Amino acid sequence: MEDTTEGIPLQGSGEADVLGALGRKLEGDLSFSGERILGSMCTLPHPTSAKVYEHYLDRNIGDPGLHPRLQQLERETIGMLGRLLGSRSAEGAIVTGGTEANLIALWAAKRKHREKRKVVLPESAHFSFDKAADIMDLDLCKIPVEDDGRVDLKRYLEAIDDKTMVLVAVAGTTGLGAVDPITEISDAATAWKLPLHVDAAFGGFVLPFLAEAGYTAPAFDFSLPGVSSITIDPHKMGRCAIPAGAIVFRNHDAAVASETEVSYLAGGKTRQRTIVGTRSGASVASIWATLHRLGRKGYVETVATCMENSCYLYDRLRSMSGVDAVIEPQMNVVGFSPTKHRRIDPDELARRLRGRGWALSLFPGFLRITVMPHVSRKMLDAFLHDLEEIIA
Template identity: 35%
Template structure:
């Protein structure tokens, strides 16, 4: 069994209640003192590799990505004249991700993550919609209620109406409820390829087959599943295609900082049609500086170079092997949970394993008291466990042993 931390971490990095945060000091402190203070500040943080993190779809980057990221922290993707390498790296990352999504001619933009990528996809869809129906045409976005909460943020920022559709028993968007709502006036339909709550993968081909004849674009949020679904499909897993091989899919969100081995922040949005990407352009005020397509102006170029390095170092075979190992660990976790009497439901499609329990919150609180981090999918009322490459078989066994212990000690 893995050794647990000797003390439970504090819930936040904030000062204790009633203790104000310190202001800017009058004089700078010695470097060694500052480093010691940083160590103290981070003393309660978890390390992905210490066997305590079971709630995150992010992980420690690949070693090569860590090295590249550390070496290029000053690189600014927003200034192509100082860092001409970054525009090339972004193009080549786009080409590699487009190949992964079966769209060799797709264009793309590096982003800070899935939230920004989804926002850009919706923004492009709104501009396409207004070009078709007029500048005042209402823009309605349809998506499943399991879609990421980034779309709630997007609805607060962009002139769109978000309509959430209930899920079916597998926690995918209910097609019988979704498809009748799609009309030629719909601005966008969003399919989720790996819900962050349950790992459910929507039926992208069925959605696109209905939307495309009506002229309605389909965006696939594959922030969770983009580096999982293609390789699992190659191994024979019964998952639908999620990329540009599906007619009607117009854009895809990917997050290399999840299962791609890149550091945070590293997201990407791909567009089948170059005009969609071009519609996002904002002119620079400076001669010789490229127009911007992302939401951010100053962008961490080190993340793009590190993503490039991770993709080059892994290749298809590396990701294929990594996903196969993840599937083996998922199978082990499911066996351990069911063997201990827990109800795994629904059957996991990707790396999120959900457990039905009368008091999932109490389970998670009890785990955290023992230094283990799991989560509750609050809207679903399910205990949520995430399998990742930072976990070992021993650590998964430890998790289930502790779960069994804390569950047995409660009425």
């Protein structure tokens, strides 16, 4: 094949040549079908999700005049997600992921409270809120978290004032899977008449199924009256093809705040509630199909298996000499670090593990494993064997 470092090649190549060259360029990248990814909050898509995604690659839900039935499918999908999250009147949109969903939530809040700029949120909040603040010129008031990974509630409540535009809480922090005290924050949102956005990008497909799987499930969703919007990512524990995110508003009044009118599309005047215009219809179809394929029972079984493996990993780490587990897992997320007297810090430990092929996430002071559906007990045993050898 022709060298393309200077631009698009003059002549095209055969499909076999192109696929072969592409495979060679990407050789060595990790995939979820292997047995080494322990740090990602995504996973191998369910086969039905992948099949449906491929079938509807040409659909653009950003132009609903071309695909009115796809638009209706999106409404049904948001309806299913809304009922999962405790609302029968939910509205929203399928988006690229948690980052876009969080941006839309803050955008909607800003359009309702244009004279205000303050956002109260935990230090554990996703980096997408920093992006949103930069784009919309917002002031982030970040509140420290406790040892259990939850925001310091007293300091959080003290930070709310007349300048506050929106409150943010997290249901499944990126670092430890912790769930903020959302019941109390919801009460504050109601008292101050402020919108409360819950980032449940990860926890949204875990928390609703924990009780049926035999675990404690803290309140986080629209069952709390102060919650106005929720981010949920089907491409995480929802087992859908990437990208697949959703912003879900409690009701119509909350959802319309981010609407923009578009006049030139195939169906005439339309109203969009997302940041991007062109959106993947394949994502919508994939999510709808996966929800129906797995059903509630399938998600309960997925969460139960992941939690069983998480507890197994946590117990093994606690019994291992030279390692400290950070907190007991609240979801299928486990943090650990080398004990302080060891001559190795978390950064060096992560480097040595990567040298053996293991891909973990590194946070200040600890490493994190997300026990996703592709993470098997056999995989964890192999990892623990390597960890023991490195720590010894």
